[in-house]
Amino acid sequence: MKSFFYSILCSLFLFACSGEKKDQSAEPQKEPASVAKVAKEESHKYEPLPEGVFPQGNPWSQDKEDLGKLLYFDPRLSGDNSISCATCHHPDKGWGDGLPRAIGFGGKELGRHSPTVINSAYYEVQFWDGRAPSLEEQAKGPIQAAGEMNQNVEELVQELGAIPEYKDRFAKVFGDSGITLDNIAAAIATFERTVISKNSAYDKYMQGDKSAMSASAVNGMNLFFGKAKCSICHNGPAFTDSGFHNLGVKQQGPLAEDPGRFNVSKDPADKGAFKTPGLRGVSLSAPYMHDGSEATLKDVIDFYNRGGDVAENRSAFITPLELSDQEVLDLVEFLKALEGEPIKASMPALPGMTDASKK
Numbered sequence: 001m002k003s004f005f006y007s008i009l010c011s012l013f014l015f016a017c018s019g020e021k022k023d024q025s026a027e028p029q030k031e032p033a034s035v036a037k038v039a040k041e042e043s044h045k046y047e048p049l050p051e052g053v054f055p056q057g058n059p060w061s062q063d064k065e066d067l068g069k070l071l072y073f074d075p076r077l078s079g080d081n082s083i084s085c086a087t088c089h090h091p092d093k094g095w096g097d098g099l100p101r102a103i104g105f106g107g108k109e110l111g112r113h114s115p116t117v118i119n120s121a122y123y124e125v126q127f128w129d130g131r132a133p134s135l136e137e138q139a140k141g142p143i144q145a146a147g148e149m150n151q152n153v154e155e156l157v158q159e160l161g162a163i164p165e166y167k168d169r170f171a172k173v174f175g176d177s178g179i180t181l182d183n184i185a186a187a188i189a190t191f192e193r194t195v196i197s198k199n200s201a202y203d204k205y206m207q208g209d210k211s212a213m214s215a216s217a218v219n220g221m222n223l224f225f226g227k228a229k230c231s232i233c234h235n236g237p238a239f240t241d242s243g244f245h246n247l248g249v250k251q252q253g254p255l256a257e258d259p260g261r262f263n264v265s266k267d268p269a270d271k272g273a274f275k276t277p278g279l280r281g282v283s284l285s286a287p288y289m290h291d292g293s294e295a296t297l298k299d300v301i302d303f304y305n306r307g308g309d310v311a312e313n314r315s316a317f318i319t320p321l322e323l324s325d326q327e328v329l330d331l332v333e334f335l336k337a338l339e340g341e342p343i344k345a346s347m348p349a350l351p352g353m354t355d356a357s358k359k
């Protein structure tokens with residue numbers, strides 16, 4: 001039997017990103033001198049998270065958000081009714097699963113770490129390799145992927161259609177088109193766009209409350225935008241350039257190697273490059289990296305401090321940082337200060353389930 005991860009790749013490859021916007025060739029691969037220059041010129045302009053993450057083609061409504069939330073938590077979206085989106089992206093686990101790599105259909109370990117859904121609304125493309133152009137396209141992937149939820153779409157539409165409450169809710173939100181895969185994905189994406197981490201200690205500090213961050217976190221912030229040059233890639237309101245970089249991560253887990261962005265772009269320069277994750281709320285969703293290879297935030301900073309692990313095809317921006325032990329801790333404190341207000345979401349009572357488990 002094929003590895004489950006491989007089946008995900010195969011089935012999801014259909015959704016391969018058509019609107020490739022990122023041109024990573026702009027990144028100098030062999031000019032470390034330019035690194036210091038970029039770091040020095042980086043001015044720290046505060047950018048709060050913008051509102052209005054709902055696209056024109058899929059506008060928000062309360063009914064749509066509520067429906068999306070039900071679907072997100074509903075294990076009947078999977079082939080054997082056992083796995084929901086929340087199984088791998090659970091609110092109590094920072095909207096990830098707390099595991100190095102996801103466990104898919106049949107209990108098999110997949111090749112990649114389940115990223116958090118927090119602030120995924122702000123990415124230009126979805127997945128570690130950016131192969132899905134939107135949250136709508138992304139959501140259709142795991143439902144059908146053999147290694148994840150292993151569901152047949154026709155069966156799913158029938159199954160949901162047999163539940164009067166779902167029928168009514170779809171009709172109310174989508175009118176005559178009713179229950180379709182596109183509408184399921186549109187509702188789930190709408191719910192995901194409400195999973196936003198904002199109003200962190202960092203926001204309060206930058207908006208004038210100088211008591212909101214500790215001295216250590218302030219020092220970490222200055223390192224982040226200066227000496228440690230993190231903001232070369234983690235920039236903008238959500239702390240991501242939505243770009244792809246090879247950091248020199250030593251691959252762990254069932255995959256011997258993971259070509260990352262190369263799978264989508266076929267550009268050799270993208271081998272081992274992965275999407276820059278946003279960092280708001282990052283302290284909630286350990287472990288880290290596309291393969292879950294770093295257990296804690298301190299481990300991540302130690303990794304950057306030694307300039308990564310694997311030299312092949314590594315970004316020229318990843319070089320040893322010579323941070324002191326205290327500076328490493330300061331950076332961790334700053335990352336913790338990016339944690340926003342709690343994002344409330346409890347398991348809803350699911351339609352047509354009399355014994356809906358409540359948490």
Ligand code: HEC
Binds near residue numbers: 116148
């Ligand atoms: C078996 C575990 C599992 C299930 C079930 C699952 N996911 Fe995921 N999810 C993952 C993994 C692993 C990835 C990363 C895969 C990759 O990048 O190739 C991912 C990626 C994502 C992303 C991209 C985030 C980013 O930072 O790029 C989103 C959004 C997402 N999943 C939402 C969902 C939704 C919605 C559902 C339900 C329809 C779902 N997931 C079901 C494991 C899972």
Ligand code: HEC
Binds near residue numbers: 224247274275290318
């Ligand atoms: C060259 C671009 C680049 C630079 C510079 C950079 N990062 Fe990253 N960061 C990334 C990418 C890409 C990933 C994901 C890599 C992977 O999984 O293989 C990542 C992953 C992370 C993660 C893990 C997030 C998660 O959800 O798994 C954290 C935390 C992080 N970076 C913080 C930092 C800090 C702090 C600095 C400065 C010391 C920094 N980064 C510098 C691009 C960069």
